[in-house]
């Protein structure tokens with residue numbers, strides 16, 4: 001296993017091709033652990049991981065929790081509200097409190113972009129970004145890369161189309177950084193109201209229709225459409241979205257014959273993805289879920305080594 | 313300590329472009345007024361109990377500065393700043409006059425608040441405080457304030473600063489009504505529908521940081537609309553803190569047609585771009601937001617050619633409660649009174665910005681916009697002047713600012729150009745001169 005120590009994982013830009021590949025390689029070994037009858041290794045015995053979720057997400061929290069437990073770390077879940085009106089405590093005070101508890105790793109999910117970076121500046125622990133606002137979700141991108149590598153055998157040279165609400169998607173942002181770093185050719189597509197105003201900002205090609213993006217794609221990555229985007233002049237209706245931009249079996253025919261279909265979940269069936277595609281033979285959605293635990297084990301492992309071990 | 317009756321500032325560069333004055337000269341100040349200005353004017357006066365003589369060789373004597381746009385937070389948010397600390401910061405920055413925005417608690421939309429502010433400032437001493445009252449009751453954008461009475465109480469202009477007057481009919485009526493009382497209408501130009509959820513300038517940086525974008529066009533559409541309204545009703549109109557190249561273009565066109573339209577720009581919009589926000593630095597969260605290099609260039613050119621009349625600080629003090637938090641939770645604003653001149657001195661000689669223009673933009677023009685008698689370095693004038701050491705290096709240090717706030721990205725940055733003394737209302741309100749024979 002590569003031991004390129006990670007101080008924090010706040011953004012994919014904290015990684016390089018080498019360290020990202022190292023994490024994927026480590027995750028391969030941890031995937032094997034998850035498939036054993038006794039799914040536990042003593043790697044992080046005595047380490048403390050605090051899952052600090054300011055935004056509800058059963059899926060991601062469970063994945064991090066299992067990852068920590070399978071490494072024998074002590075895992076604590078803290079949930080709090082990130083809305084200024086309902087929270088009883090400022091983030092500043094929450095961080096001070098957590099820091100005083102001597103966590104080795106703090107996993108942060110927060111509704112505000114940049115909140116994990118704020119935490120990282122104020123704690124001795126390593127901080128892992130589990131999704132911040134509309135900024136990034138680096139472990140999702142890693143698990144996506146891991147899934148692509150396992151199912152396609154490689155990442156370099158593949159054509160990846162990311163479709164949907166690009167402007168508000170932390171998954172799209174992290175993947176638009178990670179996959180090109182690993183040699184893939186990435187494009188994004190969605191209605192103009194859901195693309196960044198500066199289409200070059202994410203460093204990948206963008207389209208306002210999904211068809212040209214799908215043309216010859218090896219990987220089709222769907223994003224979840226948030227229902228609240230309707231009616232604020234971003235989307236006329238979910239029905240219109242499904243018809244104009246949704247991934248139907250017919251549209252998918254434009255992709256490469258052996259293309260895979262990914263979705264970070266939870267899916268809006270019949271909106272961004274048709275039922276038959278979601279459950280079809282090309283869907284690797286459940287493989288993504290399995291990969292999530294393995295990749296997060298690798299991230300927690302890399303982030304929780306002692307400073308003197310880090311140099312090796 | 314009783315002040316000496318006579319103060320002699322000997323051997324400085326006396327610079328007042330409005331008088332076409334630029335000479336090495338002595339300035340004698342007697343009971344708050346300039347009594348002699350000229351080479352050797354103070355040579356016969358020896359230091360004594362009555363006479364203080366200061367050698368200011370190498371220093372510049374400038375007409376004191378006038379700020380059109382400061383938030384002193386009193387009444388209501390004295391934990392951020394109050395009139396005493398805010399005027400202290402103004403004195404430290406070389407200001408003799410400070411126009412203060414109405415977004416206090418309660419909002420300055422009545423005679424009572426306007427009078428309270430002025431009474432408090434008179435008690436404190438220091439630079440003169442000039443209230444800018446709200447355009448609409450409660451800054452709610454609906455009903456006009458009692459501008460006649462506010463004028464009588466001492467307001468020098470009206471603005472709903474922080475909140476744009478979105479309704480065009482209300483804006484039209486405000487321009488018409490304020491004209492009767494010769495109050496300038498100052499607009500915070502932001503189409504709030506276009507900036508819903510905005511955290512910073514909309515561009516490549518906001519896209520990467522995943523922060524809601526405040527597009528340039530939200531400023532431009534309001535400036536364009538207001539210029540048309542002001543032209544239609546024949547009223548004066550002033551744009552607060554211009555930040556975009558588009559607004560500059562609209563203003564330049566309006567001025568070329570002779571419309572009575574004026575504008576101000578802040579030091580931070582002249583010096584910083586949206587790249588300063590990378591890392592989620594809440595000290596760089598301001599409204600309007602920091603823009604891009606193209607805007608910076610347009611703003612500097614507009615300052616140089618006078619399209620932008622004035623420099624205003626938009627001094628917006630906040631405590632750590634509002635700034636030491638998630639970017640989305642942070643309040644916008646940057647403190648600005650103390651480092652303003654030093655920050656801008658660095659621009660002199662660049663892109664056509666001259667010292668003449670800088671002094672004009674920091675003193676004479678803002679005074680005219682607010683209807684304040686501009687400070688003048690001439691015999692008989694009230695002493696309202698600033699003594700600057702243009703070569704001195706100093707640092708706006710955490711431990712040594714007059715303001716209660718510390719929310720500036722320039723904190724602990726070394727700057728060139730130190731304010732040594734400020735005279736306001738004829739009095740020495742900042743004294744870092746020492747004495748010399």
Ligand SMILES: [Zn+2]
Pocket residue numbers: 473474475500552553599600
């Ligand atoms: Zn404003």
